[in-house]
Amino acid sequence: MARRWWRRRVLPPGRRGRCADGSPRRRSGGGPAPRADRHRRSATRPAGLTQAVTQRTEAAGVEGRRLFHRDFSFWYVARSISVAGTAASAVALPLLVYRTSASPTLTAAVVGLEALPYLLFGLFAGAAADRLPRKRMMITADVCCALLLATVPVAALFDALPSWYLLIVAFGVGCAFCWFDAAAWGTFVRIVGKPALTRANSLIWSTEIVLEIAAPAAAGLLAAIADPTLVLAVDAATYLVSAALLAQIRTGLESGPTVARRLRAEIAEGVQHLWRTPVLRTLTAAGFGLNVAAGGVLGLLVVHADQALGLRPEDQRLGLLYAAAAVGSLIAAVLLPRASRWAGQGTVSIVGLVIFVAALIGLAGTSAFTLALAGWAIWAVARLTVNANGITVRQLLTPDALQGRVNTTGRMLAWGGTPFGALIGGLAGDTYGVRVAYLMLAVPVVLSLALVVASPVRGLRIAVD
Template identity: 55%
Template sequence: MTATRTGRDLLALPGFRRWYAARMTSLVGTAASGVAVPMLVWDRTGSATATAAASGLALAPYLLFGLFAGAYADRLDRRRLMVGADAAAAVLLATVPLAALFGTVTAVHVLAVVVLTGTAFVWFDAAAFGALPQIVGPGGLQRANSLIFSTSTVVGIAAPALGGLLASVAGPETVLGLNAFTFAASALLLRGLTLPERPAAKAASIGADIAEGLRFIWSEPRIRALTFAGFGIACTGGGALGLIVVHAHELLHVPDWKLGLLYSATAAGSLLGAMFLTRWTARFGHGPVSIAAYLTELAMVIALAAAGPGPAAFALAVAAWIAWDAAHTAAVVNGITVRQLLTPDALQGRVNTTGRMIAWGGAPIGALAAGGLADLVGVRNAFLLLAIPVAAGAILLLASPVRRLRTIAPPRS
């Protein structure tokens, strides 16, 4: 395996091509549903809290199942686990358009589907964290993560706008039905994936496996700092994205068709962050890039709080969302890559799923808190309060060894 791989080298690998096609196929539907779900809940309830919950609850299952999913993913066949999770998500999403045929779609039904598909994703993600290093090798990890994120956001630029348009014409339920088809297609693609053989798992209890993963996270100071700082940035990010529909209506005063443009702006920012991350880390180092990303997101959340109505203000809000998600993506992808590179293969599922569980645990907390705050003190004040968690994360990184992290030693075997 070469020390590094370009995007073309990665796509020359049959396993990565299949993996890549599966992930991008399911993403098309997921990105469109990211607009349709909050639109559907907002239409049914008119509640900022419920609408924010539609975004935050998708990540809540990580708090419940992350530890167990990671431990089992290090024991089970990773390919089968990914296929099963995608198939389950397809069936769950299909229930929404089916209910629409009978006129029985409710916000409770939609939120239940959000939680259950989020649960399926936890198990998929646990297996995926270990599968990707098996496919591309250590030298290809950062490039693979950046390629996946950058292509994902190219899809995300178009899909939210199209999803918003389709939802306004045919109804949000139709978009969720299309998402069910994309998950089914992803499951079929992954059925043909071949992964290298792995050593048999040690004969230990699941509790012992979980404890081993937790000990590794705590004992590696760079992973520990990035994980707990990640809670802060996820809290801010979950709250901001959870309120994007409410932000558009209450502060920007834009019509529904422009909602897709705001989601596309976040996708454009994510694309920039993923595209330039390898270049930034090569020049400045992993630690400084993470710290700069946290500080940029802090500034953009404050800028979004100052947004108001009018074409010029809408343009500034679009620019702020672009810069916000460029910083957010750079921080997330960089943190994932560092964690994967510092973790041995036998611990990949546990360490990465637990790390994401802790970090992403901030997203539903932030979304639910932001929705409640928006109802209590207004959207503008809610955004100002969302600056606190990401600021705390930046302070934690500045006080940790991450500040001096420039290059990463080869992963331990």
């Protein structure tokens, strides 16, 4: 009489579905033996195997989830709403400063002051994100940004809005963003899981860039028709909505139990991981050079539109320049995953740096509005490609327990070039004009390109999924 499946002897994991000699068991029809009912087999699974599976599941965290689960949806919507408001403010704040001061240096200083907090507090924020509640850090930062931005339209109502106050607001928003971003790196990896990082990053960047296409154009139109302070009031509201959505996330966002250590030791651990990994070290240094140029270029966008293209700050077409840059970033976000798989992350960085230099030279030489639109789009393709590629590589090569420290340290050093670029660009714009300033800002990118070509990054290729 044939032996029934529920009476079979339970075999070790490596022997199930095999005969005594180790060969695969076959059915009489030639196919493989039917699998036993999973629920019944799990009940007879050896204790050691069950414990191993449990540990593996816990270690994987959320990595086994589909991308659009509940918590990622809250994260995705919160970030999208916040980005829309921030993209609008990126137009409104420089416009307000340029209107009140007519100074290229002060206008460029807006971008520099927003990035400066990363240099001052980045290491501490990264260490704090790996030991403090990450969700609470993000919500607190969102609320602080909302309160700061709300003071601008209130001050405008009382006709008390000098340029120096706008620079203070820019610095305060940068401080809040620094602490938010430190926590966000760790939570993002926890919510998405490393196997889905490239897909999730591409989706988030694509969505953000679509919003950055519409928001600056709408902000420029609203600022021309009404007042830039109204744009900042809307941005303040988006930060509050973002905080409310983040509060709904249920996934455990902490890195797990940690041994209490001195803050200096935790900071040193993140810095050491970044420094001892040659690929991360090189990409961080190259990112610094790239963002020196980006800080100056973005800081002088309003000045470039005025001096090179003949667009006054009240011109509604000014928002289209920001929108063109967002279109280029969207193209880069869509193509980046495919380009990384096809050519490798190293080649992607090299090509992006070359395109960045070419686009910047083109912007310095043109006076035509349509050519400037194309130049900004191409420049943005290169900028996002290099930055996003570096971020993804850093996420992939960093353990979860170090995500906050390593990513914040890397971003602090790479993005730390932004205030220097804003200062250099502003001073060069005041002294030599915006065209010469743009050509000067291409130099650090050329140096970054030489560094990447001479390093192990040149042949870098990481299998993502």
